Amino acid sequence: MKTRNRFASVTALLGAALLLAPAAHAAPKKSARTTQAAKKKAAKQADVRRVAVLASGPHGEAARDALEAELARRPARYEVVPESAVRSAASRLGQDPTTPAGASAVAAELGLSAVLVADTSTKGKKPQMRLTVRNGRDGKALASPAAARPATVKLVPVAVKRQWTALEKGLQKSRAPDPAPPAPVEPEPPLKPATPVVEAPTEKPATPPAKPPVTEDKAPVRKPVAVTPKPQDKEKDPEDSQVHAGVARRPPLVEGGIGLRLFGRSLRYKDDVFGVLRPYTLGLDVGGFALPGAPQVSGDLTVYPLARFKQGALARLGLTGAIDQSFGLKSTGSSGAVSYPTVAREWQAGLRYVMPFGQAERYGFEVTGTYGMNTFRVDPVNDERPLDLPNVEYQTAGLTLGLRAELSQKLDFNFRLGYLHPLSAGELNSDTWFPNASMGAVTGSATVAYRLNSVLDVRLKADLRRYFFKFNPDVGDPYIAGGAVDQYPGLTLQLGFKY
Known part of the structure; x- marks a missing residue:
């Protein structure tokens, strides 16, 4: 009797193993290498910072070109936002993007991690170039190396390269403002169940009276309502607004x-x-x-x-x-x-x-x-x-x-x-x-x-x-x-x- 019971148990275990083996074989397994590459790719995309360059003064154009060239050489770290988009957003908001409050307001509008400000105004009779990295989250200065004094426009890129190490340290510390939470979706009121319709009995005696329809008490299924994102204004053509466009300019001397x-x-x-x-x-x-x-x-x-x-x-x-x-x-x-x-x-x-x-x-x-x-x-x-x-x-x-x-x-x-x-x-x-x-x-x-x-x-x-x-x-x-x-x-x- 014990031998028969043991034989039956072994037979049941073998049958269960045969039934579960195809299902286990059919389930796809993700390789560890694929999962690790996906994580690295997501982390790499998260590290890319949106940065805008704002330049002013007699050497402003040369300073902006040199800074944007340095950012473009590192596409894995930075995404350059056109200056015209920043000036346009600052004009709509009525802010000066070179100040802490204005930089944070524009960064929240455009999702910027940092605003790189280049001021090439002269001090006395000598030209100078002062560079500042402003944090997108709060507008604070993360890096502001000592002002360089390029004698000519051709020396501006050289001055930018000398200060780039300090500027990049500030850029790596920058953070974009937190996105605004989506507007809450108000739940729809529950629908009342339909009232059953009772049919009147017919005069035919052979036909039994019709049964009333059965209504289910289940609540109606509601589809989720997607929150429509606020449309962003299209970036303006740099031909229509310059270096110069968006905020009040400094009058000439x-x-x-x-x-x-x-x-x-x-x-x-x-x-x-x-x-x-x-x-x-x-x-x-x-x-x-x-x-x-x-x-x-x-x-x-x-x-x-x-x-x-x-x-x-x-x-x-x-x-x-x-x-x-x-x-x-x-x-x-x-x-x-x-x-x-x-x-x-x-x-x-x-x-x-x-x-x-x-x-x-x-x-x-x-x-x-x-x-x-x-x-x-x-x-x-x-x-x-x-x-x-x-x-x-x-x-x-x-x-x-x-x-x-x-x-x-x-x-x-x-x-x-x-x-x-x-x-x-x-x-x-x-x-x-x-x-x-x-x-x-x-x-x-x-x-x-x-x-x-x-x-x-x-x-x-x-x-x-x-x-x-x-x-x-x-x-x-x-x-x-x-x-x-x-x-x-x-x-x-x-x-x-x-x-």
Whole structure:
């Protein structure tokens, strides 16, 4: 009996083993090597840090290129976020991304681990470059090595390489802000079970009454509702917003230009009763309008003395001045036999205030108040000069309104229109000519500039200055005429600068 029981037990164990063996053989086993590689891959992806570079100052472009090149050489550690995306996010949030609060706000918006700030502003007369790594989680400075002083733009990459070890230590300590928790999903109210419908009994006696439908008490199955992520704004094209775009820019300390100006002059009288007043033209006469052709040296300069010490309204207030000086000019008398040396000069000085507006302050409205003098004088030869051509010396006080705009990364546009009030006109409103004259003047210009780098540009400007007179003559005056127009068109090519 015991032998039979033992035999039955052994038989049962063998049967169970035969049934479980195929199932164990069919279950796939993950190799230890595959699991370890997946863990390494996940850890490697988690170590990649999103980093953005923000650069400013005269060497900002070179510093940004050098820092982004160092980050791009280490793709397993860093992912470079375009500066335009950071500037755009900072503009939406109304923050300065170079400050601790602004850096953390922008990092939370874009998921940045660190913001690398490069400030290449000068200290005194020497250029310097200060680099700072700001933590994405709280905006604190994780690394800020001593400022380097590259003498030229070409030495900026060398300075970046020397400081890279300290910068990378800070970058490895950086952490991205914690993601915001998803919005809770409110549970749907439970559905009440449907009320059973009882059918009325039929008159057929042979057919049994229908049974009421059986309803289940199970709660309805609800599908999980996915939380729709908040759409991120598309990154803007760097062509539309620069280095410069997103936050309020630091106003320049000085801007101006110097170059060659070609100008013309046409003086025309109206209602000359006796026909004795001689018109004057300098340049090619086209229908009474003189085309620019006489050379002048042209220069202008605007200094904003408070731009380095203040932020806000007073930083945009500047002292401005300009001068145009002719050379090698000659004028002929009525007979054309004698050439007389001629001097054409204009200068003005005053105050200019610039009010930036628009996205990233790409536009600006400017108001300029000036006092100036415009001289056109024919000098005598052997103590004689043309008596039928009055020398003019306009002393004016003027107000000019302007609009400046950045059309693209390389092109700037400036348009100005103003009114000049002549305080004097030289001989033209003297007792010898027209003592009762009333006068006014308007001026306008349009400038297109092509930026060569962050400091220099090439400018082409077309301008026109027009004086108009009403003579109001009396009986007995030496000359009788209703009025006159004295206008000066110009075309200028300059090398401009802004720092």
